[in-house]
Amino acid sequence: MPPYDPSNFPPFAVTVDLVVLTVRRHALCALVVRRGETPFQGRWALPGGFVRADEDLGSAAARELVEETGLCAHDPARPAANGAHLEQLATYGDPARDPRMRVVSVAHLALAPDLPAPRAGGDANSARWAPVDDLLRPGTGREDEQATPLAFDHARILADGVERARSKIEYSSLATAFCPPEFTVGELRRVYEAVWGVVLDPRNFHRKVTGTPGFLVPSGGTTTRQGGRPAQLFRAGAATVLNPPMLRPEV
Amino acid sequence: MPPYDPSNFPPFAVTVDLVVLTVRRHALCALVVRRGETPFQGRWALPGGFVRADEDLGSAAARELVEETGLCAHDPARPAANGAHLEQLATYGDPARDPRMRVVSVAHLALAPDLPAPRAGGDANSARWAPVDDLLRPGTGREDEQATPLAFDHARILADGVERARSKIEYSSLATAFCPPEFTVGELRRVYEAVWGVVLDPRNFHRKVTGTPGFLVPSGGTTTRQGGRPAQLFRAGAATVLNPPMLRPEV
DNA sequence: ACAATAGTGTCTGTTAGACAATATACG
DNA sequence: CGTATATTGTCTAACAGACACTATTGT
Incomplete structure (x- = not known):
């Protein structure tokens, strides 16, 4: 039995990643951002970031959502003016999912109405809405720059988020x-x-x-x-x- | 925009907590263990522990399950000899949920057939099956030692696990x-x-x-x-x- | 025989799914 | 008028829920 001493715990980083879904031109689309750094530099990824020291997981997700889309999360009641639905999705912690260090990511699912255009740090080329069918399609020859596989384990996270949305609109x-x-x-x-x-x-x-x-x-x-x-x-x-x-x- | 440098992340501890459910004497029961240390010393809590440095979240949950009950997790196929269903439940990361430090807990849900008796480190008095109705009942005067509120935010975690089980047997x-x-x-x-x-x-x-x-x-x-x-x-x-x-x- | 549980059948109200028909806009 | 979408109505098969009835054990 290892002693329950919180001072000898292994070091973890905790992040939130967002699966932001919307419907555009009759297709289910997800928000993806282009990575500017290694690893997976230049690849598309889900938006996300580190959880701050005194921040709840849901607050971190809501903060990232505002930073990436300008949307306000609106959990308890139903979307008002500019609100989106936000809920926790699942947590991903494979020791090898980030080559730099041990990162545990608490993924969240956000559902938003159709929006004008994404803005990530003001850079128009670094964020886009992509049909989830394109993002999740395994290599089908249609491997242009738009359809390269997502970074990290984000394809799995996206697939889980899409499945959650598909099943949840059945009974809610x-x-x-x-x-x-x-x-x-x-x-x-x-x-x-x-x-x-x-x-x-x-x-x-x-x-x-x-x-x-x-x-x-x-x-x-x-x-x-x-x-x-x-x-x-x-x-x-x-x-x-x-x-x-x-x-x-x-x- | 904070730089994405994984070396200046806030320090987190990551644990797994288990909601282990079974049906005993026509009542839904959960496994709880008595805490031997502060905080919440002497109170009942969900079994759990720290995720090890090179361990996946699911593996950590399966390891804890074996340590606490002797059950083998059996995710893909259906319970064989001594297997239990194990799935991730949700993650709890309120900054104040553990007074010692920042702890993010990835809760898992385990469903098991009726078992002879729990064993936690061989100590018979430190683990028991308790009806979830007793564990979740808010103070009703019936506040004997058996029904004191669970430690940390474990009442919430247990309630979420019970609700997950209740809804999931509907459609699975x-x-x-x-x-x-x-x-x-x-x-x-x-x-x-x-x-x-x-x-x-x-x-x-x-x-x-x-x-x-x-x-x-x-x-x-x-x-x-x-x-x-x-x-x-x-x-x-x-x-x-x-x-x-x-x-x-x-x- | 009686009690207890297992298993089958019957009836009724609700609902999903197919699709006819009507309503109201724009061109 | 033709086209497109909205909205109401009708029919049928499947199913949930209530409940009568039979089957097979132990005491």
Whole structure:
């Protein structure tokens, strides 16, 4: 039995990495930044950074999110003006995951509505939204500079984050985190379609979401930004879990 | 922008804490150990310890599990002889969670079949299975020595682990991790009843679990250890997700 | 015989999924 | 008018939940 003396613990660095997801042009996209230093210099990576000495893990993630995107995390209630959903994802601590030293990374998952453009330190070329299908595709010959594998174990972290998002919109109202404050049923349906990579029946979807109490509340207005008949505008309701859940179609 | 120099990171200690759950006498129970040192000396706590310098997080959790219970973790396939399910739960890093120094704890969740008795360093009085309802009950006057609040933030960690187990047996075959290698439908039902704290209809439950392909495979034998008509024995099948899920009854 | 548990069958209400039909905008 | 999207309605198969009934052991 080793003594529980906190002074002879092995030295660790603790970081937070962010899987920031959004839906752009009908595709699920993740925020990636270009690394300026070794290791993996020039490769794309998930945004992240060291946890400060007196900072909680969630606070560190929220700070990084603001630094990278300007988004405010909005955990307890639902996204207000410029808020994004933020939750802890998982922790990655393989001794060899960073060649420099022992780094344990507490990954977080953030879901945001479509945003104008990423800004990382003001450098436009050093951050971008990339479709997750491109980032996670294993070497398929389409190995241009945009599709090189992510640094460190970030492909695994991203895959875990995507899977969390895909499963969580089934039984929670989290899909609304991808939408602006006011949105139509069709826009919400296109979120589900993009995240799951499927096509859903608009009529059954409409009946399902409007029939689930507390999921959507009408905000009064209508919009015609999608063309066709004007659609009713909704806000996210108070319900956080969906019962019964949205069913993801089989493969 | 702080420089990404891994040599000027704040000093962290990284530990793993274990939420080990089992079902004993029709109640969901967790393994707790008595602390021998300050802080929280004499209080009950979740088992855990420091992650070693060249050890993966999952390996550290598996090592602690063996040290505390003698159980072998058995992640990929299903519990064989003496295997338990082990998965990462969440990470807790409040700067004030340990008064001695900055400690980040990567909590893991383990599910085990009913075991003879815990052994922690051979000391029988320093470890026990306690009903989670007792451990999580806020001060209700029943504040005897057995029910004093857990050390550190372990009550929160335990609550998160219990909630994870409760929700995960809905849509996965994980409930079989609480059962011995061979079990009856009735025994499996009593697991669900203990974990959820509800009473289920034996007839509908039987129809549901035997009708879900891949959940249970008959092992040929029968048993009468519960009294009454002999029951068919089953093993856990290959299916890991249940579709459609088991439905947890409403409150 | 009685108690206890295992297992099968039957009925009913709800819901998912397929799809017809109507409504209201823009061009 | 044609096209596009929104919204309502209808039908059917599957399933959850309630519960009657039979089967097989021990006492």
